[in-house]
Amino acid sequence: MPDSLLNWFEEGADRLGTLLRDSAPDEPVWTWSEEQTVGFWVRMQIIEAAIHRWDAENTIGTPAPIPGEVAADAVTQTFQVMAPARRAWKQAPAGAGERYRFRRTDGPGLWTVHFEGEQVRLMDGGFDVELAGTASDLMLYLWQRIPAGDLDVQGDKDLIDRYFVLVPPI
Structure with missing residues (x-):
């Protein structure tokens, strides 16, 4: 170089x-x-x-690992900023009510994301599938650096692949 x-x-x-x-x-x-x-x-x-x-x-x-507070903010930013933008840029399919929960295991942090129609909303309540791991691992998964298999997955595992259909990579 x-x-x-x-x-x-x-x-x-x-x-x-x-x-x-x-x-x-x-x-x-x-x-x-x-x-x-x-x-x-x-x-x-x-x-x-x-x-x-x-x-x-x-x-x-x-x-x-990515420092916990940076990673936790990146997870929040993913749902507040990146997921809606990526859905619009890539014309992602409408959500059918899917609820994904991401649970941080190394500190406070719980994000439940609901896909309904064109909307992406952070919410409280139940989930269809939960992915749990450190803040760093959750961020790395959402940025497609590690597979879901590196996280603790509970619930409808068939929805895991659908997440990146609803939030297409850029």
Whole structure:
């Protein structure tokens, strides 16, 4: 890899870091999401850096888990931001009432996601299938880095493959 490419990347990362540090989280900016703030980009960059750090470590050996609070926020962000966006971008099929529960085993965190028609809603209540694991493992599953078999699965296991039909990869 040419040094000039590495230097260009490092300069861009430094500029982005400075911009994010020097801006108020609620400052309006363009995003591809409904949330149009600097805070959106700060959150996205933290999540992206965590997942790609894991990817890099995974290519050369055993990756360290993603820190619990970052991973838990990434799980929440998946259902608040990414799942609705991916469904719209990929014209995913309508939900038929499927309820997926994701339960964190290494700290607080419980997310029940309901797919009804075009809607993706976080809710309380029952589930059709539950996937349980550390916050890191839940994030890695939702980002398609590990299989469902690495999690504790309860309920209708036939719905596991349907999740990525309802929330298509990008």
